[in-house]
Amino acid sequence: MSTKLKQIQEIAGAVKNPFLEKAMEQKKPVMGYFCNYVPEELLHAAGFVPYRMRAVGSTGTARGDTYFTAINCSFVRRCFDQVLSGEYDFLAGAIVLNGCDHSRRIYDNWRDAKKSGLPAPEHLFMLVAPHVLRESALERYEKELKKLMQGLEDAYGAKVSSKALKASMDIYQKRHELVCQLYALRSQKIPAITGAEMLSVLMAITAVPVEDANSLLEKLLAEIEGRKAASSDDIRLMLVGGCMEEPEHIALIEENPAVVVADSLCYGARLLRPPQKDEAKEPLAALTRRYLFHPSCPRMINDFDRRKEALFDAFNESGADAIIAEKLMFCDLWGGEIFLLRKEAKERGIPLLGLEREAYGGGEGQIRTRVQAFIEQVQNAKARKQQAANGKEAS
Numbered sequence: 001m002s003t004k005l006k007q008i009q010e011i012a013g014a015v016k017n018p019f020l021e022k023a024m025e026q027k028k029p030v031m032g033y034f035c036n037y038v039p040e041e042l043l044h045a046a047g048f049v050p051y052r053m054r055a056v057g058s059t060g061t062a063r064g065d066t067y068f069t070a071i072n073c074s075f076v077r078r079c080f081d082q083v084l085s086g087e088y089d090f091l092a093g094a095i096v097l098n099g100c101d102h103s104r105r106i107y108d109n110w111r112d113a114k115k116s117g118l119p120a121p122e123h124l125f126m127l128v129a130p131h132v133l134r135e136s137a138l139e140r141y142e143k144e145l146k147k148l149m150q151g152l153e154d155a156y157g158a159k160v161s162s163k164a165l166k167a168s169m170d171i172y173q174k175r176h177e178l179v180c181q182l183y184a185l186r187s188q189k190i191p192a193i194t195g196a197e198m199l200s201v202l203m204a205i206t207a208v209p210v211e212d213a214n215s216l217l218e219k220l221l222a223e224i225e226g227r228k229a230a231s232s233d234d235i236r237l238m239l240v241g242g243c244m245e246e247p248e249h250i251a252l253i254e255e256n257p258a259v260v261v262a263d264s265l266c267y268g269a270r271l272l273r274p275p276q277k278d279e280a281k282e283p284l285a286a287l288t289r290r291y292l293f294h295p296s297c298p299r300m301i302n303d304f305d306r307r308k309e310a311l312f313d314a315f316n317e318s319g320a321d322a323i324i325a326e327k328l329m330f331c332d333l334w335g336g337e338i339f340l341l342r343k344e345a346k347e348r349g350i351p352l353l354g355l356e357r358e359a360y361g362g363g364e365g366q367i368r369t370r371v372q373a374f375i376e377q378v379q380n381a382k383a384r385k386q387q388a389a390n391g392k393e394a395s
């Protein structure tokens, strides 16, 4: 295995990592955040190391369950369990987003826990991002980002100048370009990187300072060029879903003659925030548009059509054969999305397997059987199609 990949997997598999520790030794404060609608560039420009919150290393939900009910999603319960266990005691602060009704409750519960003396950073912030995608929502979002900036300034004296924000946007733009290069290596005829490895990369780069992330990505790209991480006969899959942070789950899917070549995941294509063509010159306005209009998830209630088109475009461009669409138990947002996607995939003749599971929740035996049966079905359908095409050519 590539040495960079090994290092990246170690970073992705733990809450803390040497890059983060080094930054903290240099007195750089770490700001935890949830969800793809919290602009990392803004936190970076304010002098923080943005750190995407995760449930990695979770061993259960006992502590989380004292604040959440059993019908809250397991990502939220496990992540909060890690918070209460003190795993995140290195954070200078944390920003919770109104991502969905489950995740937004982390803010209230964390504040309550803090009052009871349970582990919490000195400052907690709530960022409210619009749930609709339209021009008029930009104003609201920008106002909320300004409120957050004011909050950071009041709490830490951290001022964000336009110049600093522009410089941070440039550094993150570099990360964006490097990740796009990785996506290109992933979707080539023989992928240079597996789906499980790709998830580790995307988890790692959101847990280290962006400067280190860019350097890791550059070295990784150089190391894996020309690598063959799968076979040309493998079934090519697109993976669709929300909070998925277990590379071992994707590895289980890829135990079959199959490889994930494209995705629409939180730690995936939704980390990409391409510059928008009608962006303003002023950095905050440009950033607001970039984040509001980036590839959305079902929390954006009026964006299914755009989302669906982007998803099937990525599917076609990657040469994928089939889709596996996943939801965590009790996640209504992804439940509705998969219902709609199933119909769309059927109309296009694309095989789609819907999976429901718990984060870090086991159930491997059942998942393995269902995925295996699905891959066999796709293989058979592909072989029949090929035979029919060969027959046509011969006649």
Ligand code: SF4
Pocket (backbone or CB within 6 Å): 073, 074, 075, 076, 099, 100, 101, 102, 103, 242, 243, 328, 330, 331, 332, 333, 334
């Ligand atoms: S998996 Fe669903 S319920 Fe859980 S945080 Fe994500 S969107 Fe919310």
